[in-house]
Amino acid sequence: MLTTENTLNDFTYVRTQFSGLKTTIIKYKEAIYEIRKEYMCLDCQTDIEIVVYKAGVTTDKLSKFFSDCVSEALCPSCSTGTDKSIAGAAENLMLLIN
Numbered sequence: 650m651l652t653t654e655n656t657l658n659d660f661t662y663v664r665t666q667f668s669g670l671k672t673t674i675i676k677y678k679e680a681i682y683e684i685r686k687e688y689m690c691l692d693c694q695t696d697i698e699i700v701v702y703k704a705g706v707t708t709d710k711l712s713k714f715f716s717d718c719v720s721e722a723l724c725p726s727c728s729t730g731t732d733k734s735i736a737g738a739a740e741n742l743m744l745l746i747n
Contacts, residue, residue: 670719680704686719692727699725 650667661676671687684702689695700707701715718728725731 677704686715688719688722690724690727691722693724695724697724 650665652663652665654664655662659678660682663674663676665672669688673683673685673687674681675683675685681702682704683700685698685700687696687698690697697718699715699718701719702712707715715725718725721728
């Protein structure tokens with residue numbers, strides 16, 4: 650596992666990489682501000698970057714949905730069987746989850 654840490658003003662960026670999964674945790678002072686995951690979807694072979702958690706933005710249901718996508722290594726479209734050619738599919742999924 651490869652881990653790097655950088656600090657800029659009051660933000661700390663901790664980036665880990667393990668077996669194709671990259672995780673970035675952004676902290677503001679001591680509190681977690683954002684968690685991002687980067688991986689390749691096993692179904693459509695697309696590189697995905699998902700914000701799994703963002704303080705004050707994501708709900709528990711939305712964070713759970715994105716965490717499930719990451720654990721299955723599927724993008725949100727493949728995970729739900731949504732056609733990627735539909736404009737705004739990701740936005741519609743977020744509205745349904747919230």
